Amino acid sequence: MVLQKNARDIEFKKQQIWTVVSAIPYGCVASYGQIATMAGLPNYARFVGSCLKNLPKDTLLPWHRIINSQGKISFPLDSARFFRQKELLEKEHVLVSNGRVSLKKYQWNV
DNA sequence: CCCCTGACATCAA
DNA sequence: TTTGATGCCAGGG
Numbered sequence: 001m002v003l004q005k006n007a008r009d010i011e012f013k014k015q016q017i018w019t020v021v022s023a024i025p026y027g028c029v030a031s032y033g034q035i036a037t038m039a040g041l042p043n044y045a046r047f048v049g050s051c052l053k054n055l056p057k058d059t060l061l062p063w064h065r066i067i068n069s070q071g072k073i074s075f076p077l078d079s080a081r082f083f084r085q086k087e088l089l090e091k092e093h094v095l096v097s098n099g100r101v102s103l104k105k106y107q108w109n110v
Numbered sequence: 111c112c113c114c115t116g117a118c119a120t121c122a123a
Numbered sequence: 124t125t126t127g128a129t130g131c132c133a134g135g136g
Binding site: 031033043046049050051052066069070074 | 119
């Protein structure tokens with residue numbers, strides 16, 4: 001993929017990321033870097049985060065299934081965002097203890 | 111144009 | 124295993 005730097009391509013990249021994120025199955029988790037790579041955008045892990053941060057509160061995207069490369073939630077343990085993500089994960093039977101998720105990453109069939 | 115920041119990743123020590 | 128330095132990319136000042 002040709003990586004240019006104009007607004008149109010940025011939008012395209014966001015769509016790629018959203019597509020991949022929405023494809024994460026129920027009860028599974030993936031890392032930012034993995035999402036970026038699967039979207040055809042290696043090294044865009046950071047960009048994945050910046051895309052998710054301004055999602056509407058009622059978004060349908062399963063953003064809570066995205067964690068960092070250490071298998072942990074990327075929020076301070078005492079933050080409201082952290083609890084929201086943890087709650088959504090546990091609703092899918094994914095346990096979270098001390099920020100760590102009870103699942104291995106990359107755990108679904110593509 | 112430079113510098114800093116951020117829901118990150120990777121590697122060396 | 125944990126920590127600090129580097130690399131990464133887009134945005135904002």
